[in-house]
Structure formats: C-alpha cells, structure tokens
Amino acid sequence: GQQVMQIPQYQHVQEGEDFTTYCNSSTTLSNIQWYKQRPGGHPVFLIQLVKSGEVKKQKRLTFQFGEAKKNSSLHITATQTTDVGTYFCAGGNTNAGKSTFGDGTTLTVKP
Amino acid sequence: DAGITQSPRHKVTETGTPVTLRCHQTENHRYMYWYRQDPGHGLRLIHYSYGVKDTDKGEVSDGYSVSRSKTEDFLLTLESATSSQTSVYFCAISALGLDSYNEQFFGPGTRLTVL
Numbered sequence: 001g002q003q004v005m006q007i008p009q010y011q012h013v014q015e016g017e018d019f020t021t022y023c024n025s026s027t028t029l030s031n032i033q034w035y036k037q038r039p040g041g042h043p044v045f046l047i048q049l050v051k052s053g054e055v056k057k058q059k060r061l062t063f064q065f066g067e068a069k070k071n072s073s074l075h076i077t078a079t080q081t082t083d084v085g086t087y088f089c090a091g092g093n094t095n096a097g098k099s100t101f102g103d104g105t106t107l108t109v110k111p
Numbered sequence: 112d113a114g115i116t117q118s119p120r121h122k123v124t125e126t127g128t129p130v131t132l133r134c135h136q137t138e139n140h141r142y143m144y145w146y147r148q149d150p151g152h153g154l155r156l157i158h159y160s161y162g163v164k165d166t167d168k169g170e171v172s173d174g175y176s177v178s179r180s181k182t183e184d185f186l187l188t189l190e191s192a193t194s195s196q197t198s199v200y201f202c203a204i205s206a207l208g209l210d211s212y213n214e215q216f217f218g219p220g221t222r223l224t225v226l
Binding site for chain 1 (some may be wrong): 144154159160169214
C-alpha cells in the first residue's frame with residue numbers, strides 16, 4: 001500500500017532560525033495536504049497542493065509539491081514560538097476518499 | 112473550526128468491555144473518518160465512511176467496527192477493548208468535492224485508556 005515518510009521526526013531550533021520538513025511518498029500522489037497539531041490539540045488543516053511543481057505561501061510558511069508529485073516540503077522562515085507543534089503531511093488520491101499521513105515532524109522553538 | 116464534536120472526550124475502561132465512541136458533524140460532509148494517534152505512529156486510519164451505511168476499512172481496522180446510520184453521526188465500536196487500544200482517537204470529516212479534494216477537518220479527540 002501507499003506509504004508516506006516524513007523527516008526529520010524532531011527538530012529543535014532557536015527562535016529566528018528557519019525550519020524545513022520533508023515528505024516522501026512511495027507512489028505518485030494526486031494531492032498532498034499539510035496539517036499542524038499544537039501540543040494537546042487536534043490536527044488543523046493548513047493547505048493543499050495539487051499541481052506538479054506547485055508552490056504556495058502563507059506568510060512565513062512555504063509549501064512545495066515536487067515535479068513528480070511524490071514529495072513535498074514545508075519551510076518556515078524565521079521561526080517563532082507560536083510555530084511550535086507537530087506538522088503532518090498527508091498524501092491523497094482524488095477518487096479514493098482517504099489520505100495516508102506521515103508520522104509528523106515535531107518542532108520545538110527555543111526563545 | 113468545522114462543526115465536529117466527539118463524545119466522550121475521556122474514557123477509562125477495563126479490558127474486555129465494549130466501548131463506543133461517537134462523532135457528530137453539522138457540516139453535512141459526505142466523508143467521515145476515524146483515526147488513532149499513538150506516539151511515534153502519527154495518525155493511522157481505522158475506518159472511514161463515504162456515505163450513509165457505506166464504510167470501508169483503513170490500515171488498522173482489526174478489533175474495531177463502525178456504523179453510520181445518519182449523515183451526521185459516525186460511531187466507532189471496540190467490541191472487547193484491549194490495552195493495545197489505549198490511544199487518542201480522532202474523528203475527521205471531508206467534503207471531497209471537485210474543489211475540495213481530500214482536506215479533512217478534525218474533531219477535538221477522545222482519550223481512551225484501557226486498563
């Protein structure tokens with residue numbers, strides 16, 4: 001079955017440093033979503049990418065979808081303490097109705 | 112946040128007892144999902160539903176059953192709870208239309224402890 005791998009598992013940064021998490025799928029995806037989960041909370045949808053090579057930005061967050069639609073990345077510029085949490089990618093197939101989640105990258109930010 | 116509630120929010124039960132978790136939505140979304148979240152395993156799909164009385168298994172469905180008799184409610188049942196089913200359970204919903212693809216909206220979660 002489809003597998004989605006996410007690295008790194010943990011990332012500790014100093015406030016102001018950049019952060020990147022990578023997502024790789026064993027199969028070609030129709031789309032990919034990114035979610036953020038704050039400690040003790042539930043996953044919250046951030047964004048969805050559907051086109052090969054797509055790049056989307058949300059303030060300090062930049063999301064990319066690879067040309068082959070098998071990998072994706074999330075980059076945060078100049079991290080802040082509010083960025084703390086676990087970031088998940090989820091690879092989907094349009095007609096399947098379900099997505100496969102990566103194991104997440106947990107970001108901690110030292111003030 | 113999307114209109115999703117889960118009940119109960121916390122439950123402690125004993126091995127061998129049946130447990131039912133409820134997910135309720137007010138968004139009229141077609142798709143509903145049950146996930147479990149354990150340290151080091153991210154979110155793993157248990158079962159999902161693509162309509163009333165239409166359900167399918169996920170990657171960790173053994174020991175779980177589901178039912179969906181109304182659009183707004185999706186029930187997850189552990190017929191005989193085991194300690195390995197101690198976890199946080201999340202319900203999610205998705206519209207899955209042409210424009211929405213697979214984006215999912217999650218409920219607040221249920222923390223289940225099986226002693």
